[in-house]
Amino acid sequence: xxxxxxxxxxxxxxxxxxxxxxxxxxxxxxxxxxxxxxxxxxxxxxxxxxxxxxxxxxxxxxxxxxxxxxxxxxxxxxxxxxxxxxxxxxxxxxxxxxxxxxxxxxxxxxxxxxxxxxxxxxxxxxxxxxxxxxxxxxxxxxxxxxxxxxxxxxxxxxxxxxxxxxxxxxxxxxxxxxxxxxxxxxxxxxxxxxxxxxxxxxxxxxxxxxxxxxxxxxxxxxxxxxxxxxxxxxxxxxxxxxx
Amino acid sequence: xxxxxxxxxxxxxxxxxxxxxxxxxxxxxxxxxxxxxxxxxxxxxxxxxxxxxxxxxxxxxxxxxxxxxxxxxxxxxxxxxxxxxxxxxxxxxxxxxxxxxxxxxxxxxxxxxxxxxxxxxxxxxxxxxxxxxxxxxxxxxxxxxxxxxxxxxxxxxxxxxxxxxxxxxxxxxxxxxxxxxxxxxxxxxxxxxxxxxxxxxxxxxxxxxxxxxxxxxxxxxxxxxxxxxxxxxxxxxxxxxxxxxxxxxxxxxxxxxxxxxxxxxxxxxxxxxxxxxxxxxxxxxxxxxxxxxxxxxxxxxxxxxxxxxxxxxxxxxxxxxxxxxxxxxxxxxxxxxxxxxxxxxxxxxxxxxxxxxxxxxxxxxxxxxxxxxxxxxxxxxxxxxxxxxxxxxxxxxxxxxxxxxxxxxxxxxxxxxxxxxxxxxxxxxxxxxxxxxxxxxxxxxxxxxxxxxxxxxxxxxxxxxxxxxxxxxxxxxxxxxxxxxxxxxxxxxxxxxxxxxxxxxxxxxxxxxxxxxxxxxxxxxxxxxxxxxxxxxxxxxxxxxxxxxxxxxxxxxxxxxxxxxxxxxxxxxxxxxxxxxxxxxxxxxxxxxxxxxxxxxxxxxxxxxxxxxxxxxxxxxxxxxxxxxxxxxxxxxxxxxxxxxxxxxxxxxxxxxxxxxxxxx
Numbered sequence: 048x049x050x051x052x053x054x055x056x057x058x059x060x061x062x063x064x065x066x067x068x069x070x071x072x073x074x075x076x077x078x079x080x081x082x083x084x085x086x087x088x089x090x091x092x093x094x095x096x097x098x099x100x101x102x103x104x105x106x107x108x109x110x111x112x113x114x115x116x117x118x119x120x121x122x123x124x125x126x127x128x129x130x131x132x133x134x135x136x137x138x139x140x141x142x143x144x145x146x147x148x149x150x151x152x153x154x155x156x157x158x159x160x161x162x163x164x165x166x167x168x169x170x171x172x173x174x175x176x177x178x179x180x181x182x183x184x185x186x187x188x189x190x191x192x193x194x195x196x197x198x199x200x201x202x203x204x205x206x207x208x209x210x211x212x213x214x215x216x217x218x219x220x221x222x223x224x225x226x227x228x229x230x231x232x233x234x235x236x237x238x239x240x241x242x243x244x245x246x247x248x249x250x251x252x253x254x255x256x257x258x259x260x261x262x263x264x265x266x267x268x269x270x271x272x273x274x275x276x277x278x279x280x281x282x283x284x285x286x287x288x289x290x
Numbered sequence: 291x292x293x294x295x296x297x298x299x300x301x302x303x304x305x306x307x308x309x310x311x312x313x314x315x316x317x318x319x320x321x322x323x324x325x326x327x328x329x330x331x332x333x334x335x336x337x338x339x340x341x342x343x344x345x346x347x348x349x350x351x352x353x354x355x356x357x358x359x360x361x362x363x364x365x366x367x368x369x370x371x372x373x374x375x376x377x378x379x380x381x382x383x384x385x386x387x388x389x390x391x392x393x394x395x396x397x398x399x400x401x402x403x404x405x406x407x408x409x410x411x412x413x414x415x416x417x418x419x420x421x422x423x424x425x426x427x428x429x430x431x432x433x434x435x436x437x438x439x440x441x442x443x444x445x446x447x448x449x450x451x452x453x454x455x456x457x458x459x460x461x462x463x464x465x466x467x468x469x470x471x472x473x474x475x476x477x478x479x480x481x482x483x484x485x486x487x488x489x490x491x492x493x494x495x496x497x498x499x500x501x502x503x504x505x506x507x508x509x510x511x512x513x514x515x516x517x518x519x520x521x522x523x524x525x526x527x528x529x530x531x532x533x534x535x536x537x538x539x540x541x542x543x544x545x546x547x548x549x550x551x552x553x554x555x556x557x558x559x560x561x562x563x564x565x566x567x568x569x570x571x572x573x574x575x576x577x578x579x580x581x582x583x584x585x586x587x588x589x590x591x592x593x594x595x596x597x598x599x600x601x602x603x604x605x606x607x608x609x610x611x612x613x614x615x616x617x618x619x620x621x622x623x624x625x626x627x628x629x630x631x632x633x634x635x636x637x638x639x640x641x642x643x644x645x646x647x648x649x650x651x652x653x654x655x656x657x658x659x660x661x662x663x664x665x666x667x668x669x670x671x672x673x674x675x676x677x678x679x680x681x682x683x684x685x686x687x688x689x690x691x692x693x694x695x696x697x698x699x700x701x702x703x704x705x706x707x708x709x710x711x712x713x714x715x716x717x718x719x720x721x722x723x724x725x726x727x728x729x730x731x732x733x734x735x736x737x738x739x740x741x742x743x744x745x746x747x748x749x750x751x752x753x754x755x756x757x758x759x760x761x762x763x764x765x766x767x768x769x770x771x772x773x774x775x776x777x778x779x780x781x782x783x784x785x786x787x788x789x790x791x792x793x794x795x796x797x798x799x800x801x802x803x804x805x806x807x808x809x810x811x812x813x814x815x816x817x818x819x820x821x822x823x824x825x826x827x828x829x830x831x832x833x834x835x836x837x838x839x840x841x842x843x844x845x846x847x848x849x850x851x852x853x854x855x856x857x858x859x860x861x862x863x864x865x866x867x868x869x870x871x872x873x874x875x876x877x878x879x880x881x882x883x884x885x886x887x888x889x890x891x892x893x894x895x896x897x898x899x900x901x902x903x904x905x906x907x908x909x910x911x912x913x914x915x916x917x918x919x920x921x922x923x924x925x926x927x928x929x930x931x932x933x934x935x936x937x938x939x940x941x942x943x944x945x946x947x948x949x950x951x952x953x954x955x
Contacts, residue, residue, distance in 0.1 A: 139418075139421065142426075143373065143421050143423070143426070144359060144373075144420075144422065146320070146323050147319040
């Protein structure tokens with residue numbers, strides 16, 4: 048009983064299971080209204096959280112970059128085959144044949160680099176503004192998860208051109224995974240779909256890069272933004288009292 | 291900090307400005323697309339086509355030429371796409387022969403422009419087929435490992451599909467591949483498809499019976515200075531290595547020092563020996579002071595190399611001392627051997643050779659062991675067999691795939707002077723192998739000019755690529771082993787050293803024996819084997835008189851008469867003696883219509899380029915003459931007898947005339 052209380056009483060528990068199972072109408076409404084998946088619009092938005100200067104900074108820039116990445120990425124998928132050696136040939140096709148192909152590729156590439164940088168700056172800003180403190184500690188954790196996903200997207204995308212740089216970067220990266228105690232080799236096997244960086248690794252990275260991670264990131268961004276509206280953004284915590 | 295009105299205006303201004311900048315940026319890419327590099331060539335091409343158009347249809351076709359990417363796509367040939375024709379537009383258009391590149395017609399090659407569509411451009415020229423800009427397509431961009439081959443090496447690409455040693459119409463490649471086999475590259479380097487290569491360098495057992503340590507020393511130090519035509523390279527050994535190597539060779543098997551004291555062979559008659567030397571036509575294979583056929587060893591200086599006792603033994607039966615030699619076994623009498631050897635020893639000595647030391651050479655055991663190590667270290671056993679060293683391991687790196695090795699994987703060592711290209715690297719490796727760093731073992735071959743280019747070409751042709759089956763022209767390894775007694779005789783007389791049968795054998799004789807039975811008459815052949823007569827006066831390398839017994843000659847002639855036959859060649863052309871009128875008409879055709887006497891001699895009149903026809907009626911079968919006249923190049927591509935397109939009736943009459951020559955009615 049004591050242990051149960053310790054768990055249910057902890058902050059982590061309370062930030063995830065916020066309402067309990069109390070069968071009152073109020074509780075039911077709260078449960079719905081305070082859940083991003085059940086109620087996309089925040090039930091209450093503070094006026095200042097909607098102000099231009101409070102909203103459109105690093106977080107928004109990374110969101111725009113993400114939108115650019117999704118847009119260019121979908122177009123790039125039209126030209127790309129995740130197979131050996133066609134993947135590299137497709138890079139050449141983009142360069143030499145596809146109209147504005149290099150522009151597309153470069154947009155995608157630079158937006159990806161930009162997103163990593165901007166997301167990092169976003170994190171720094173939140174950190175130095177102590178915006179990870181309550182009531183935004185849950186959003187801080189969501190943000191960290193989003194940063195990880197951004198990095199993973201960047202890394203999985205790196206393999207797709209299937210050039211020497213890609214091959215060796217992923218060889219090195221997945222060898223680093225091997226250093227994980229006990230499970231290292233298995234995780235590496237799971238990632239690569241084999242023991243070497245080959246066609247199945249390419250396919251796995253492709254699916255991760257184009258389907259699983261972007262979907263997860265989209266959902267994560269939804270939660271993140273919803274919490275921003277609900278809890279207030281970084282700017283809202285710059286040491287000033289709430290108005 | 292709330293936004294006041296002014297702040298918002300500022301933001302809207304920047305928003306507008308950025309939108310405009312963004313629009314401009316977006317416009318750059320389509321504009322670059324529109325003005326691609328090939329655009330100006332394609333417009334130029336269309337203008338030239340319009341200029342050259344002779345018919346309204348050509349005009350219409352020319353007008354239809356727009357700016358677009360042109361490509362040769364071949365899904366069967368590892369999904370190859372070549373877009374070279376986006377700029378090289380006139381490649382398949384014979385009307386553009388006088389245009390300037392890149393619009394010019396492709397020069398004539400053994401493959402027609404129509405065939406280009408089946409294998410593209412990159413297969414032969416290398417570079418990057420998918421690219422549509424010059425720098426990238428020519429493979430000059432840093433991300434492309436196989437830049438275009440310089441034109442002088444293009445034949446290397448013939449060799450990616452044509453695996454044979456002799457590739458028709460690729461003379462440089464064929465020469466390079468032949469040189470590689472002759473020089474013994476495969477002795478040290480493993481190359482796919484050449485595992486069965488056999489050296490024709492002599493076995494080194496029993497050198498102490500044959501030569502002197504002094505001669506051996508001079509030879510090993512620099513073989514080419516002793517005999518410039520030798521295939522043995524300059525190994526660049528130090529003096530102590532040479533001494534120990536001589537010691538090692540001298541003791542395989544241990545020396546017989548009394549061999550020089552030759553008491554059983556009395557002096558012979560050198561004058562008779564000289565006559566024998568001429569009669570036996572030794573220079574059909576050997577050279578003396580560079581004169582002769584050159585397929586066997588130079589004989590000047592032989593007296594300084596070998597001793598007389600060995601020479602007599604060798605002339606008596608070469609196969610006992612060198613089982614793999616190409617030299618036939620003559621039927622020399624004992625007196626013949628004494629006289630011939632006397633002549634060779636008296637006449638053919640080298641004044642520059644060191645005089646043999648009379649006392650016996652007994653090297654210390656340590657030196658012998660050192661010599662064995664040297665022998666191993668330099669891979670001598672790759673070419674020479676010697677008892678006690680059976681492993682013929684190759685000491686050099688494998689060369690399969692060398693022709694496509696990326697430049698960044700090559701070790702240039704000290705050679706900062708070399709351009710960073712594969713062909714320059716190969717060229718330097720082949721022509722001065724030791725210049726890259728210290729401690730390399732590859733010997734110095736004499737390869738210059740055309741020969742060097744040929745070897746580079748042959749090496750570049752070894753790409754190790756997997757070519758689809760239907761494109762490969764496999765290497766045909768001819769295999770012919772004559773059976774039974776015939777085989778024994780062919781071996782004894784080493785017929786295949788000069789003659790070719792079914793693709794096997796030497797190329798010294800102009801007459802492959804494959805259809806000899808359809809060609810000549812048995813009685814003549816038997817006599818010819820016994821006493822060869824001159825057929826082609828222009829040649830120095832004529833048939834040698836082997837002094838064979840009549841029984842052997844009769845058997846060989848009979849066997850060939852019955853076995854070396856081609857059914858396409860009529861065996862009996864005339865059922866009875868041809869009508870003298872036909873003979874007369876044939877004679878007229880011979881002299882007047884076709885002018886055969888320009889090359890052929892009859893009764894001392896006519897040219898001497900072709901075979902004498904004095905005895906043609908006794909020598910040749912009429913069916914052969916008929917078949918020959920109807921298209922001599924069917925026999926061999928390089929036959930120089932012109933193909934006049936002789937009608938059948940003329941061919942019959944010519945055969946009637948020629949088969950009447952030399953026959954007493």
